[in-house]
Amino acid sequence: MQDVELLEEGLALMGLGMGFVFVFLTVLVIVTTLMSLVIRRFAPEPPAPAATPARSPAPARQDDELMAVIGAALHRYRQRHRR
Amino acid sequence: MQDVELLEEGLALMGLGMGFVFVFLTVLVIVTTLMSLVIRRFAPEPPAPAATPARSPAPARQDDELMAVIGAALHRYRQRHRR
Amino acid sequence: MQDVELLEEGLALMGLGMGFVFVFLTVLVIVTTLMSLVIRRFAPEPPAPAATPARSPAPARQDDELMAVIGAALHRYRQRHRR
Amino acid sequence: MENLLTLWEGSGAYNLTLGQTLMIAVGLGLLYLAIAKKFEPLLLVPIGFGGILANIPEAGLAISALDQAIEVARPAVLHQMAMALGATLDPLAGEEAWRATLKALVDNGASPDQLRAAKDVAMNVGYGDGLLYTFYQVAVASGIAPLLIFMGVGAMTDFGPLLANPRTLFLFLGAAAQFGIFATVFGAVGPVSALGWMDFSIEQAAAIGIIGGADGPTSIYVSSVLAPELLGAIAVAAYAYMALVPMIQPPIMRLLTTKREREITMTQLRPVSKLEKIVFPLALLMLVALFLPDAAPLLGMFCFGNLMRECGVVERLTDTAQNALINIVTIVLGLAVGSRLMAESFLALETLGIMALGMVAFAIGTAAGILMAKLMNVMSKMPINPLIGAAGVSAVPMAARVANKVGLESNPHNFLLMHAMGPNVAGVIGSAVAAGVMIKYLG
Amino acid sequence: MENLLTLWEGSGAYNLTLGQTLMIAVGLGLLYLAIAKKFEPLLLVPIGFGGILANIPEAGLAISALDQAIEVARPAVLHQMAMALGATLDPLAGEEAWRATLKALVDNGASPDQLRAAKDVAMNVGYGDGLLYTFYQVAVASGIAPLLIFMGVGAMTDFGPLLANPRTLFLFLGAAAQFGIFATVFGAVGPVSALGWMDFSIEQAAAIGIIGGADGPTSIYVSSVLAPELLGAIAVAAYAYMALVPMIQPPIMRLLTTKREREITMTQLRPVSKLEKIVFPLALLMLVALFLPDAAPLLGMFCFGNLMRECGVVERLTDTAQNALINIVTIVLGLAVGSRLMAESFLALETLGIMALGMVAFAIGTAAGILMAKLMNVMSKMPINPLIGAAGVSAVPMAARVANKVGLESNPHNFLLMHAMGPNVAGVIGSAVAAGVMIKYLG
Amino acid sequence: MENLLTLWEGSGAYNLTLGQTLMIAVGLGLLYLAIAKKFEPLLLVPIGFGGILANIPEAGLAISALDQAIEVARPAVLHQMAMALGATLDPLAGEEAWRATLKALVDNGASPDQLRAAKDVAMNVGYGDGLLYTFYQVAVASGIAPLLIFMGVGAMTDFGPLLANPRTLFLFLGAAAQFGIFATVFGAVGPVSALGWMDFSIEQAAAIGIIGGADGPTSIYVSSVLAPELLGAIAVAAYAYMALVPMIQPPIMRLLTTKREREITMTQLRPVSKLEKIVFPLALLMLVALFLPDAAPLLGMFCFGNLMRECGVVERLTDTAQNALINIVTIVLGLAVGSRLMAESFLALETLGIMALGMVAFAIGTAAGILMAKLMNVMSKMPINPLIGAAGVSAVPMAARVANKVGLESNPHNFLLMHAMGPNVAGVIGSAVAAGVMIKYLG
Numbered sequence A, B, C: 001m002q003d004v005e006l007l008e009e010g011l012a013l014m015g016l017g018m019g020f021v022f023v024f025l026t027v028l029v030i031v032t033t034l035m036s037l038v039i040r041r042f043a044p045e046p047p048a049p050a051a052t053p054a055r056s057p058a059p060a061r062q063d064d065e066l067m068a069v070i071g072a073a074l075h076r077y078r079q080r081h082r083r
Numbered sequence D, E, F: 001m002e003n004l005l006t007l008w009e010g011s012g013a014y015n016l017t018l019g020q021t022l023m024i025a026v027g028l029g030l031l032y033l034a035i036a037k038k039f040e041p042l043l044l045v046p047i048g049f050g051g052i053l054a055n056i057p058e059a060g061l062a063i064s065a066l067d068q069a070i071e072v073a074r075p076a077v078l079h080q081m082a083m084a085l086g087a088t089l090d091p092l093a094g095e096e097a098w099r100a101t102l103k104a105l106v107d108n109g110a111s112p113d114q115l116r117a118a119k120d121v122a123m124n125v126g127y128g129d130g131l132l133y134t135f136y137q138v139a140v141a142s143g144i145a146p147l148l149i150f151m152g153v154g155a156m157t158d159f160g161p162l163l164a165n166p167r168t169l170f171l172f173l174g175a176a177a178q179f180g181i182f183a184t185v186f187g188a189v190g191p192v193s194a195l196g197w198m199d200f201s202i203e204q205a206a207a208i209g210i211i212g213g214a215d216g217p218t219s220i221y222v223s224s225v226l227a228p229e230l231l232g233a234i235a236v237a238a239y240a241y242m243a244l245v246p247m248i249q250p251p252i253m254r255l256l257t258t259k260r261e262r263e264i265t266m267t268q269l270r271p272v273s274k275l276e277k278i279v280f281p282l283a284l285l286m287l288v289a290l291f292l293p294d295a296a297p298l299l300g301m302f303c304f305g306n307l308m309r310e311c312g313v314v315e316r317l318t319d320t321a322q323n324a325l326i327n328i329v330t331i332v333l334g335l336a337v338g339s340r341l342m343a344e345s346f347l348a349l350e351t352l353g354i355m356a357l358g359m360v361a362f363a364i365g366t367a368a369g370i371l372m373a374k375l376m377n378v379m380s381k382m383p384i385n386p387l388i389g390a391a392g393v394s395a396v397p398m399a400a401r402v403a404n405k406v407g408l409e410s411n412p413h414n415f416l417l418m419h420a421m422g423p424n425v426a427g428v429i430g431s432a433v434a435a436g437v438m439i440k441y442l443g
């Protein structure tokens, strides 16, 4: 009896586990492919992409960006959790 | 009422804090200046000062110095705390 | 009375300690000498000895060795502790 | 099927709250600033990443075994924990209410003994402290990490420029720049709290003010002592503003000085002997010991690092303090600080207040340094370029470089860098002294 | 004379048990494999040495202060400890029985409070936790060491080859290779346990199966959560099989592929941009956060290390994560794992079962990877050499090198190394995902 | 005004005791010796600085949260702590008396449970363990730091010279030199204690004697086990005498040898194979396991470090053990040892006794090594220069260099360095064995 249960549990874990690993990695493949497509279209390699934005922006904007990042998050949060 | 207390406390902290920072750094300026004067008078730079003493002393004295450092401290301490 | 005990204990510790240090290091000398003799006889230096075995063995054997190491230990253990 | 449901109900997508989503976005935003904009990346990369990890639902990386058990354990375990806490759970209230009751007990009512017992229950059924929670307890709550960072900073600091001319000059600039700290404390309990905009206690105000000292480890240390609940926001603000020095300071500098003042050329610094550099950290330590023991942990470790650097006989320790050790501690500290970026505490109006007050502190400190430099220029025989006063807020060596750069704009042959390094390192000492005063007075 | 007797009765030679002798031999055997055969020496040298230290009689290096006191303390102390544990020792039973009673109480009956009290007694009379015991508690039981190692591995991993062609290819191979893990879990609770050969719980089976993931830190992490009693054997098996990749895989590869298949040349990989490499760890982290929070500690730290590596702005942290930090953690982790090589748990039939099941998991994973690659080769337009499927079990970079080598045997101009690195690193992610599923389901 | 008073009453200048002043002077003296005279600076710089930090009044860097609260908390907190300790404070006695009562309770009467409760009170009102106190608990009281240092020393030690000629030679010299240790133990409980000059227990005498082993980490380890109350003085003495080797040994060497003996040229050492170097640490470990498990922590870690060095397959671990890890541990250990330089325990007559006895131990060890070498020179066919006997006290590699230097004075072509390295490293083993015997017998 207990052995059968254990067997069933092992079988379930096998099915569930392999299924999940496949699904997870499939989603990862899709996301990664999309990500690569987007990046290669909008930020093509040669002018090292991570460096580019750092060179151009108007100094005053950087500060705004910090505030914007936090402000926007806070704004949306407080909209729902009014207190 | 509580607000006034808080305000007062803030004011006190500001006065006390800035005052202390100024006094502390003033004392530090004085001590540092004196230290520099003494060092530049009695141990002028060229012959790297920290190295000089290590070269000359009679070997036998080094041991005495260790004993002297600890012995002198102990002596003065025990003079007062007789037990 | 207590002083005498303390003295005796100090004496015992001295004899025991020095004796043990001498015996231990003597045994270490003997073991080390034997070890060196064996190694110099059976694995003389030039062809860097630790490297030699790694080069020659048939691949299949390495796995056996792992099993052998653990299996032999387990075998002897279980022979005595039957449970 | 039931298993699939378990998996789904335990997934992040099912449990994600709005707050967590937003905090993950904040974490990604910090990473963007750190990587693309080079905002103090050494700290903001770990902090941002830690912030994301802390907000992954169900993972419990940033909470204790006890809190994790309260959030996800089976009802039977909840009842056991309630018993350990000396309470009983109303059988009719339902699971969510039970969890809320336990959380409330743990956060307030329970005695240390009961907490231990409840933790024993949680550990026994297999829950463990989250990695970031452990990092926070070991590295930040204990005070160890900021102090070791300060030791490393000491091992990297050259007091030569300060020693070359301490008289009436550099240290006063360093002192004046701390005015931003105290003005902000007053502002936070004054207008901001008194007028009811936000509600900061005096301890919280002090921890916020220290942001104006532009010194990350000092800010973290003070806020771990005085206001741990704000630590995440304060650390983020402190490092962000340190990174923003090149944006925030120049306008203030140009506003408060004339072109002629910015062109002032300063006299050459004298060489400083090795012995002076060795004795200085010891002299500073003695003053701390005599007059402000509460700054002894911070300045003591700072002086220790500096003495190792200058004494010249322990190079291998200095090298480790400047590299392997400070890097390890930085990784752990950054992740630990990130673990405090939790929605409940970070996504409050207070955070915007902290950012704004920190900015004010910073601006006032910059202005005070410049104005004091102008005053000293008038009063002293030696010419003093007021730009170097702005470097007194610390943010070593960024603020000194900014002073140099703004000076070069007015006079392309006027290199102020070494002159600005004096007030710059004096600013580190100044804000540590300010920290000591606050801890003494409020700790 | 009496002193001499004390010395002799406290010596190892007098107290050595057969089990300890054999375990010391196992430790020496592991050192031999590590040093002479270069079996993953970075881990097996500390593990083997730790195993020897743990089995030195009377030294107590691998046990707690409490256990050490129970083993060697004077009778008076035993009675005190019994009192602390709420028991009384039968005066007639004799010392050996008292020790056995106390041991049984500590291992089962006693409450956390009683254990604390008994530990207080042991500490008060001068016993302390053994060094390796402390290392185990701090580094392994807390989960910290495997996670830091995983961070370091992330900092050393280049996802370029995987990003160059994720589509339908590399990740599926990485997924298929995890089949070994789950098949083994089923096998362990199926034939092995059900037929009564050995008796593994489902948690133990899961921890054993992970060996097939060919990833040391993942195995240690999972078994510290699910089956700490098997940790020693599992870690030894995991690292041993990682070292055995060049022996185990080639025969399976040759068996399951034709010469023509092994000769397949693959198309050149496209270059991958820096930004893709930066975004990938964040994308992976988001998926983990959404779908499998239980893998968040492992994959989170892995992604953190990889982000530090790729972002290019925190080189000094990356360098420390790859060197000083991972080396320190490896020493501590290795010794801690070695401390679990105790006769009672290691010299059981189960250990041979673990070794055999681990081998089976490994072989099935290799075969599944190859077969999946063959299937994909048939279905896809792009030619796929099935050998690279074997690299999906992970064991980075050994498995990829083996695929390359076997490929070169058939076609001396066909370099598969970079193509095999894709499934190879995908295998790391795959087994961490598998670990997360098991912990979610059984933890 | 009241605030100013608070600041003044909390300042160091107001609270400084004579003892603290003197101990700060001792700390400065140690720094002077370390920096100007190069006395073992790697340890004495952190120890000296730690000594200063520990004696800053009110800062509490070297004491626990509980002690800190007892010293400075408000009366209300004192009453709470008294309740936790199961006592009541006499309302009439006044604050100072209350603090004294609590201190006495904590140091003696209280049970571990009560101490925990009192600590909870202290933590709840915001007190925390001092940094150096934490370092001491984590690194020294646990035994971890000296053992990791010993591992690093093992990783730096080359046993080649010893292996080239162990027979009847080097190890006996290493053994003889340990006579200083045991003679001093006997002297400390004999003349010194029995005649009532000072009052050392046998455990304290043993910890003092080990100074004669000229091995810092061994001294710290033994005294952390047998006499933690003397740890500060013993560590200072041990490192000071290691530094003083070039002063202490030459007169003794000249006194006990004739010029002719000092001129003896020794035969060339044979080359030692890699395999011998790998097997030696394992052989030593086996002997320790069989005959003296109490030396297993020290010699086990030493052998582990040496095996890592010699096995040649874990270079990156060896490198870390020799550099980053040992440096980090040295900083922490040094500060932790410095935290034991407190006036009450250090400024006692006993400290001078420890310094004097340590010196005697050192001198006797040197003499015994030389005399044994003379004896062996007479008895053996091989010529033995007695100077190398003096190197048996350890103090690697200083003592070997001294032997070489004194030899060169008599015969400028007679290089004894490599010959002296044999007894020198044998001396490390010898004093660790002596340490094991003492711990076995007294621990």
Ligand code: NA
Pocket: D212, D213, D214, D215, D392, D393, D394, D395, D427, D428, D429, D430, D431, D432
């Ligand atoms: Na500052």
Ligand code: NA
Pocket: E212, E213, E214, E215, E392, E393, E394, E395, E427, E428, E429, E430, E431, E432
């Ligand atoms: Na894998």
Ligand code: NA
Pocket: F212, F213, F214, F215, F392, F393, F394, F395, F427, F428, F429, F430, F431, F432
């Ligand atoms: Na020695």
